[in-house]
Amino acid sequence: MSQSQKRWHRLDNAAKIFPASMRRGWSNVFRISFTLTSPVCPEALKRAVARIAPRFPSVCVRLRRGLFWYYLEENAAPPAVVEEGCQPLLPMTARDVAKCALRVLYFENRIAVEFFHALTDGTGALSFVKTLAAAYLEETGLPVRYEGILSPEDGPDPAETEDSFLRHAGPAADKRDPDPAFRLTGTPEPDGFLHVTCATMNAADLLARARKEGISITALLSAFLVHSVAQIQKERVSPRRERAVRVQIAVNLRKYFESRSLRNFVSVFNVGVEKGDTDATLAELYPMVHHQMALQLQPRKLRRVFTANVNSEKGMAIRLVPLFLKNLVMRAVFDTVGERSATLCLSNLGVVSLPEEMERAIDRFDFIIGPQAKAPYNCAVVSYKGRLCINIVRNTREPALEQRFFPLLESEGVSITLESNER
Amino acid sequence: MFCPNCGARLGEGEIKCPLCAQPLTPRDPKAAGLYPRTPRPRIKEDFRGLIFVLTLLLAAAGGMVLAWDLVYPPMTFAPYVLFGLGSFYAAFLLPRWWRRPNPVIFLPVFFAVSAGLWWYLDLDLGWGLFFPLILPLWGGIMLALETVVTLVRYVRGGKFFIYGGLFLVLAALSFVFEVLWHAASEESLRISFSLLPMILFGTLGLCLLVVGIVPPFRRYLERRFFV
Numbered sequence: 001m002s003q004s005q006k007r008w009h010r011l012d013n014a015a016k017i018f019p020a021s022m023r024r025g026w027s028n029v030f031r032i033s034f035t036l037t038s039p040v041c042p043e044a045l046k047r048a049v050a051r052i053a054p055r056f057p058s059v060c061v062r063l064r065r066g067l068f069w070y071y072l073e074e075n076a077a078p079p080a081v082v083e084e085g086c087q088p089l090l091p092m093t094a095r096d097v098a099k100c101a102l103r104v105l106y107f108e109n110r111i112a113v114e115f116f117h118a119l120t121d122g123t124g125a126l127s128f129v130k131t132l133a134a135a136y137l138e139e140t141g142l143p144v145r146y147e148g149i150l151s152p153e154d155g156p157d158p159a160e161t162e163d164s165f166l167r168h169a170g171p172a173a174d175k176r177d178p179d180p181a182f183r184l185t186g187t188p189e190p191d192g193f194l195h196v197t198c199a200t201m202n203a204a205d206l207l208a209r210a211r212k213e214g215i216s217i218t219a220l221l222s223a224f225l226v227h228s229v230a231q232i233q234k235e236r237v238s239p240r241r242e243r244a245v246r247v248q249i250a251v252n253l254r255k256y257f258e259s260r261s262l263r264n265f266v267s268v269f270n271v272g273v274e275k276g277d278t279d280a281t282l283a284e285l286y287p288m289v290h291h292q293m294a295l296q297l298q299p300r301k302l303r304r305v306f307t308a309n310v311n312s313e314k315g316m317a318i319r320l321v322p323l324f325l326k327n328l329v330m331r332a333v334f335d336t337v338g339e340r341s342a343t344l345c346l347s348n349l350g351v352v353s354l355p356e357e358m359e360r361a362i363d364r365f366d367f368i369i370g371p372q373a374k375a376p377y378n379c380a381v382v383s384y385k386g387r388l389c390i391n392i393v394r395n396t397r398e399p400a401l402e403q404r405f406f407p408l409l410e411s412e413g414v415s416i417t418l419e420s421n422e423r
Numbered sequence: 424m425f426c427p428n429c430g431a432r433l434g435e436g437e438i439k440c441p442l443c444a445q446p447l448t449p450r451d452p453k454a455a456g457l458y459p460r461t462p463r464p465r466i467k468e469d470f471r472g473l474i475f476v477l478t479l480l481l482a483a484a485g486g487m488v489l490a491w492d493l494v495y496p497p498m499t500f501a502p503y504v505l506f507g508l509g510s511f512y513a514a515f516l517l518p519r520w521w522r523r524p525n526p527v528i529f530l531p532v533f534f535a536v537s538a539g540l541w542w543y544l545d546l547d548l549g550w551g552l553f554f555p556l557i558l559p560l561w562g563g564i565m566l567a568l569e570t571v572v573t574l575v576r577y578v579r580g581g582k583f584f585i586y587g588g589l590f591l592v593l594a595a596l597s598f599v600f601e602v603l604w605h606a607a608s609e610e611s612l613r614i615s616f617s618l619l620p621m622i623l624f625g626t627l628g629l630c631l632l633v634v635g636i637v638p639p640f641r642r643y644l645e646r647r648f649f650v
Contacts, residue, residue: 086458422438
């Protein structure tokens with residue numbers, strides 16, 4: 001592909017903050033991986049990646065700087081396939097994303113793709129990973145039906161590269177909530193090591209527990225997280241200095257607005273308890289979180305939230321400011337407002353379903369999101385073949401949240417098995 | 424398998440309980456664990472090209488000023504510039520030639536070069552205070568900081584005692600400075616301008632020592648001020 005033929009895309013509305021907020025030792029990266037029943041063949045994986053790369057022109061890209069905005073440019077070569085050498089989710093440096101803004105990794109039976117968040121969200125990434133899995137299995141000689149999976153043989157669809165935020169933005173916008181939430185702290189790992197603790201459980205058990213309370217799995221896990229964090233706050237902070245405890249929940253907007261985009265089309269909202277109510281019991285938390293979610297998950301409410309971001313991007317004064325000044329302002333806003341309204345983020349990718357022949361070859365799916373820039377924790381959930389995986393990451397030494405959250409799951413009747421990368 | 428300490432149900436390849444850090448013997452030694460356990464590679468950042476260019480620029484600036492003073496004597500301006508640039512270079516650029524510069528080595532280098540600046544200032548202005556006043560005081564500050572830097576680098580823990588001790592030494596140095604000042608100006612000994620820094624540094628130092636000695640007080644402060 002010649003230099004002039006390379007396609008390029010503007011960053012979508014949600015993606016604009018990610019390049020501006022990246023720094024040495026931190027960037028907003030997430031990862032989806034699948035574990036096969038047999039060891040990975042690197043050559044077949046390379047062929048599969050090369051085959052599917054042209055199908056995803058908005059994913060197999062690099063990040064470039066323009067005079068006024070960053071933009072994504074299609075890569076001439078497919079992403080490199082590398083053996084996983086150490087911890088997951090190593091931060092992507094500016095130099096890394098300028099070459100390729102995603103990584104394809106393999107380790108024993110597992111294939112993982114790590115995405116810089118400016119490219120896509122969890123749903124878009126899952127579409128990419130499903131197609132990669134199907135193409136890989138085909139390369140190893142397994143016939144695959146592309147049911148519910150994008151076929152690499154089809155050409156890229158322009159609807160998949162649109163910025164759906166702009167199409168669905170409304171006339172009215174919501175104000176953002178600047179009230180700060182409690183922050184978990186700990187001793188930073190000197191070498192930046194990222195602890196990953198994965199709890200696997202029977203999804204039906206957890207669903208049954210949630211249905212008993214008349215709430216969703218996401219609401220149940222949010223209530224458990226809020227309760228665990230509130231207990232930590234009670235131990236560490238005097239009542240006079242306590243703060244709200246909130247969990248930020250990522251919501252896939254494609255469920256509420258028509259969109260086939262593979263780029264970011266995700267919004268976030270907070271659920272939790274405000275200052276003064278942090279001693280709420282679990283029985284009190286279930287309906288609180290459930291009703292907070294119900295209130296936020298109204299299409300009109302969601303539209304008002306992302307319209308605020310779209311409006312700030314559309315202002316002529318902002319558009320005319322050079323990129324380096326925009327970066328300074330956006331980073332300052334991100335540092336002071338961006339993460340402070342919630343203690344940690346919970347992202348539930350939902351149930352991954354594959355054609356039967358692929359399910360026989362793939363044992364497990366994992367979804368991990370990197371820690372926040374100034375807070376050590378984050379939590380991601382995915383369900384596959386009746387097993388649900390909760391991955392909690394942290395970049396501090398003390399497993400304070402894990403010590404409360406996982407035993408809480410057990411005490412609520414959900415049997416879990418823990419795996420980790422403890423060293 | 425189960426953790427023998429906290430009872431958590433764990434994967435077969437675990438070598439340490441993720442909840443209580445209990446070391447474990449994996450039931451299946453071949454199980455690799457979730458992720459490779461090799462350490463994270465260090466990100467190589469090489470600024471030596473930039474430092475080389477900056478070194479050349481500083482050398483050129485110093486050389487031009489020196490040449491100017493040699494062509495148009497008497498030499499007055501060049502030593503200020505050379506010692507000033509030298510101090511800046513020793514403090515900010517010289518350590519950057521190494522990937523992991525050791526401050527225990529570079530701190531005395533900076534103090535030695537900057538002492539030269541003080542010495543020339545004293546000579547040029549004819550104070551006559553370098554040996555009786557400036558050198559003992561500058562040397563005392565350097566010794567105190569060097570001790571702190573060495574202890575912080577090579578001793579684990581005891582930070583409250585180290586920094587508390589530094590503040591107490593600074594309080595003592597402000598007293599020594601006043602004594603030497605009066606001795607150099609042949610005045611009678613009295614305590615005047617050193618009183619305020621003595622009280623300030625002394626109080627800070629004693630507070631840090633108390634916080635270090637009384638752990639419950641330290642925990643109370645951590646809870647209270649969210650350290």
